Amino acid sequence: DAGVIQSPRHEVTEMGQEVTLRCKPISGHDYLFWYRQTMMRGLELLIYFNNNVPIDDSGMPEDRFSAKMPNASFSTLKIQPSEPRDSAVYFCASSSRTGFLGGRGTGELFFGEGSRLTVL
Amino acid sequence: GESVGLHLPTLSVQEGDNSIINCAYSNSASDYFIWYKQESGKGPQFIIDIRSNMDKRQGQRVTVLLNKTVKHLSLQIAATQPGDSAVYFCAEEYSSASKIIFGSGTRLSIRP
Numbered sequence: 001d002a003g004v005i006q007s008p009r010h011e012v013t014e015m016g017q018e019v020t021l022r023c024k025p026i027s028g029h030d031y032l033f034w035y036r037q038t039m040m041r042g043l044e045l046l047i048y049f050n051n052n053v054p055i056d057d058s059g060m061p062e063d064r065f066s067a068k069m070p071n072a073s074f075s076t077l078k079i080q081p082s083e084p085r086d087s088a089v090y091f092c093a094s095s096s097r098t099g100f101l102g103g104r105g106t107g108e109l110f111f112g113e114g115s116r117l118t119v120l
Numbered sequence: 121g122e123s124v125g126l127h128l129p130t131l132s133v134q135e136g137d138n139s140i141i142n143c144a145y146s147n148s149a150s151d152y153f154i155w156y157k158q159e160s161g162k163g164p165q166f167i168i169d170i171r172s173n174m175d176k177r178q179g180q181r182v183t184v185l186l187n188k189t190v191k192h193l194s195l196q197i198a199a200t201q202p203g204d205s206a207v208y209f210c211a212e213e214y215s216s217a218s219k220i221i222f223g224s225g226t227r228l229s230i231r232p
Binding site: 031033035043050055056091093101106111113114 | 217
């Protein structure tokens with residue numbers, strides 16, 4: 001398996017522009033997470049999905065951020081309009097939790113390599 | 121609220137020595153903990169996990185200790201190698217909620 005695939009790896013945009021980050025989770029995983037990493041705030045959970053349904057979006061900073069998961073193999077995180085303070089590395093992670101939630105196996109997250117966003 | 125923090129932001133260790141990275145968590149309802157390693161330019165990678173019904177778990181060169189009384193977690197790396205240089209994160213989870221919260225990270229550097 002190729003692992004979690006994120007695109008683009010790097011994005012530089014100007015304030016006010018729309019940004020769309022994409023994620024392809026590992027096939028068969030039933031959970032998908034979006035995290036944002038900055039020096040000041042570390043790794044912050046933005047939102048996560050279970051079987052394509054958003055479960056908890058309490059970490060989404062504000063209405064400018066939205067995330068979708070139209071099917072089991074694709075998710076997007078959109079920022080519109082973008083602001084300089086959105087500059088960060090955005091990670092997508094997926095996990096298979098069927099056994100874990102029953103007390104077996106691990107609940108490890110498999111991370112992509114991240115999308116580094118710079119908003120000028 | 122839920123939070124995970126680290127006592128030491130940086131740790132410098134002589135190659136071959138053992139490393140101990142500490143973590144404090146605040147949510148007493150958390151029942152699952154994982155240590156991740158993040159190398160420069162990459163996403164975090166799983167190292168070892170522990171459930172709250174255990175107080176120690178060993179892997180290859182790594183041991184995780186959990187003290188629920190004081191809500192403390194530690195990662196011990198035996199015979200530290202140059203390849204261990206990275207940022208280490210602890211993460212906590214209340215598994216029924218599947219909401220995984222990461223600590224602020226400790227950078228481990230290895231002296232030759």
